[in-house]
Amino acid sequence: MGLILEVNNLTKKFGGLTAVNDVNFEVERGEMLGLIGPNGAGKTTLFHLISGFEKPNSGSVFFDGVDITGKKPYQIVNQGMARTFQLVKSFRYLSLLDNIAVACLSPRGKEAFGSTGIDEAASSILSSVGLVDKARLPPVILPHGDLRKLEIGKALGTNPEMLLLDEPFSGLAHEEKEGITKLIKRLSDEGVTIFLTGHVLRELMTLVPRVIAMHQGRLIAEGPPEEVANNKIVLEAYLGRGGRFA
Numbered sequence: 283m284g285l286i287l288e289v290n291n292l293t294k295k296f297g298g299l300t301a302v303n304d305v306n307f308e309v310e311r312g313e314m315l316g317l318i319g320p321n322g323a324g325k326t327t328l329f330h331l332i333s334g335f336e337k338p339n340s341g342s343v344f345f346d347g348v349d350i351t352g353k354k355p356y357q358i359v360n361q362g363m364a365r366t367f368q369l370v371k372s373f374r375y376l377s378l379l380d381n382i383a384v385a386c387l388s389p390r391g392k393e394a395f396g397s398t399g400i401d402e403a404a405s406s407i408l409s410s411v412g413l414v415d416k417a418r419l420p421p422v423i424l425p426h427g428d429l430r431k432l433e434i435g436k437a438l439g440t441n442p443e444m445l446l447l448d449e450p451f452s453g454l455a456h457e458e459k460e461g462i463t464k465l466i467k468r469l470s471d472e473g474v475t476i477f478l479t480g481h482v483l484r485e486l487m488t489l490v491p492r493v494i495a496m497h498q499g500r501l502i503a504e505g506p507p508e509e510v511a512n513n514k515i516v517l518e519a520y521l522g523r524g525g526r527f528a
């Protein structure tokens with residue numbers, strides 16, 4: 283086992299606003315960790331800092347024992363960490379198969395799938411995220427739930443050791459949430475380390491054994507979901523901002 287991710291004193295300021303404020307936490311290899319917090323807590327900014335989309339003002343991030351602070355997103359992906367976006371991003375007019383194939387052509391993708399054939403690998407990933415029957419369609423005509431699955435599929439094309447999922451349930455209908463939950467559970471069972479965010483703790487409750495909670499850039503609680511859900515400071519953070527909690 284051992285640690286796969288170490289975040290040390292990470293801070294990010296946007297002008298006068300400290301979006302991520304002296305954040306420290308660790309993730310064990312193979313763990314599934316949830317990050318909760320009301321709107322504007324700093325969850326996405328924290329993901330951006332870890333995955334190289336933003337540079338921190340101070341602090342450090344170690345992945346697999348290597349200092350990745352300030353590295354570019356593609357360098358971090360090449361080391362085995364992939365992420366999805368809260369605001370779904372895909373090649374809108376390429377087929378779903380080609381969207382995944384592009385990811386499979388990354389260095390780690392080629393290493394893992396090159397001998398199988400990129401199209402076969404992309405097709406198998408599409409099948410694992412439940413989209414194989416739509417392989418030839420472009421994302422532009424698909425419903426939101428399918429786009430979220432495609433996001434995860436694209437990340438899997440880079441054969442990651444660790445996946446960061448930013449609000450994988452947001453905007454989904456109940457059945458779609460169940461589908462994504464099953465998919466995340468399966469990936470976790472296969473050994474992928476997962477770090478995911480959510481506004482609504484209920485969505486993460488059945489999935490993750492441990493959560494960390496963030497408010498106004500700071501980590502305010504850590505522990506099993508039931509414990510964090512009843513933490514006074516966490517409750518105040520949500521209710522004070524008018525957020526939904528469970």
Ligand SMILES: Nc1ncnc2c1ncn2[C@@H]1O[C@H](COP(=O)(O)OP(=O)(O)OP(=O)(O)O)[C@@H](O)[C@H]1O
Pocket residue numbers: 296299301319320321322323324325326327328368481
């Ligand atoms: N590029 C930016 N420039 C200036 N301010 C930013 C920028 N990105 C984020 N912020 C601010 O930083 C704070 C944290 O935003 P962030 O998107 O990280 O929160 P979040 O927890 O992901 O929220 P949500 O639950 O709505 O997704 C917010 O006040 C936001 O307005």
Ligand SMILES: [Mg+2]
Pocket residue numbers: 325326327368
């Ligand atoms: Mg966010």
